[in-house]
Amino acid sequence: MSLIKNKYVIITGAASGLGKEFAKIYAKDGYALILADINSEMLDATANEIRSNYAVDVKVLVRDVSQVSFAQEVYDFTVENDLTVFGLVNNAGFGVFGNFSETNLNSELTMAGLHVTTPMALTKLFLKGMLERNEGEILNISSLAGFQPGPLMSIYYSTKAFLISFTEAIARENKGSNVRISVLCPGVVNTNFRKNVAADKEAKINSMNSEPGEVAAYGIRAMRKGKVVCLPSLSCQFLSILPRLIPRNTARNLIYKIQLKNRG
Numbered sequence: 001m002s003l004i005k006n007k008y009v010i011i012t013g014a015a016s017g018l019g020k021e022f023a024k025i026y027a028k029d030g031y032a033l034i035l036a037d038i039n040s041e042m043l044d045a046t047a048n049e050i051r052s053n054y055a056v057d058v059k060v061l062v063r064d065v066s067q068v069s070f071a072q073e074v075y076d077f078t079v080e081n082d083l084t085v086f087g088l089v090n091n092a093g094f095g096v097f098g099n100f101s102e103t104n105l106n107s108e109l110t111m112a113g114l115h116v117t118t119p120m121a122l123t124k125l126f127l128k129g130m131l132e133r134n135e136g137e138i139l140n141i142s143s144l145a146g147f148q149p150g151p152l153m154s155i156y157y158s159t160k161a162f163l164i165s166f167t168e169a170i171a172r173e174n175k176g177s178n179v180r181i182s183v184l185c186p187g188v189v190n191t192n193f194r195k196n197v198a199a200d201k202e203a204k205i206n207s208m209n210s211e212p213g214e215v216a217a218y219g220i221r222a223m224r225k226g227k228v229v230c231l232p233s234l235s236c237q238f239l240s241i242l243p244r245l246i247p248r249n250t251a252r253n254l255i256y257k258i259q260l261k262n263r264g
Helices: 017-028 040-053 070-080 105-133 154-173 212-224 234-245 248-262
Strands: 007-012 032-037 058-062 084-090 136-141 179-184
Touching (some): 007 017, 007 105, 017 032, 017 084, 017 212, 032 040, 032 070, 040 058, 058 070, 070 105, 084 105, 105 136, 105 154, 105 179, 154 179, 179 212
Parallel strands (some): 007 032, 007 084, 084 136, 136 179
16 A cells, blocks of 8 residues: 555545445545544544554544535635645435425435535535646545435435536536546445434335445446446446436336335
8 A cells, every 4th residue: 555645535424334435445545534424433433443454644523514614614624734635525414204294304404414515515615626736536425316306205315416416517517637526326325324214214125235335446446437427236327217218207106106115
């Protein structure tokens, strides 16, 4: 492993799951890390594990990533400490299940902050520096959910759709630079996300599950090969285009029935 001095990668939602796996991959590649998560105990455990296994600097920010002020706080932290940010992984997120008229507004505002406001603001603040240095990586974590409407998880599906559209747009704007901008759209992944989707209606685990380490590794490989929309399996590729092949009403009804079945 060659240590890449003074080049940091920011990873949100880094305490566990995909975020932790991204941190391990970047650390193995020699990048220093800025890990952010609201769960201080798990975040410290992840940071200590990485420090003990890789010769990289790991900085920990215990923050509510959904807050509007978060992105500016991180940016100011890097400026004050003279840290060069090479990479950004917008990974933090969760889902809420239920009819929109009955779900919790505060939870959905938090979700919108994690999936929309914070990724947009972090990208705005750090992209310019990457372009000036003509190097960098931005990987947004969306989902197959972003390719279709999602009754019973309406805010989750729609905010994940934002991440896909946003990433594709800014990737095209900066085509030709050495800054790679991609969005990873996995299906079901065995992470803590499942525990956060309405604890009393936890989704059933099925055969389409993927391991977070495999998904994270694919996302970084695909981004570095120049793929903008990264789909980690043939089934993901098929399911991403399926909504365009059938009537929209059929897609809505199909997702609704699947959601009910998985949580029955």
